Amino acid sequence: MPKEWTGKQERQYEHIKDSERDRGASAERAKEIAARTVNKNRTRAGQTKTAGKTSMRGKSPQQRGGQRSGRPGPKGLTRDQLYNEARQRNIKGRSSMNKGELAHALGKD
Incomplete structure (x- = not known):
């Protein structure tokens, strides 16, 4: 996990990763989904230096789920x-x- 993540974001990552594994996703796919979700939330909260257009508009991962x-x-x-x-x-x-x-x-x- 990146050192920029807070403790809450690390817990969120682990929770999402475990949930995806329970749903049958591979370990690599579960890690990717979890990291993308946490990173998109970080971007939307303004915690990153750069932000892609799609990360800032549209629904959050929680709403879209x-x-x-x-x-x-x-x-x-x-x-x-x-x-x-x-x-x-x-x-x-x-x-x-x-x-x-x-x-x-x-x-x-």
Whole structure:
């Protein structure tokens, strides 16, 4: 781990690495994912000397993780995530909607 990382960032790295290993990623892939996540968070917090354009815009790794991107199976937000957003926007009839209907009502289809 780089010496610039704080203790909290080192713990975050280890936690992400262990989680990825539990999900079946190889040791090298788990290390890469963990390091990229910690480094992107450091960049967004202004703790690095240089920052790439994509590191500073868009969603943080924590927000993006809920979208289940880059894995087999269903893509996009879960039905519960869509429902919570519909509730925040006060969309009527949301409780009887399925995932596709919620996505359509939110304009995410």
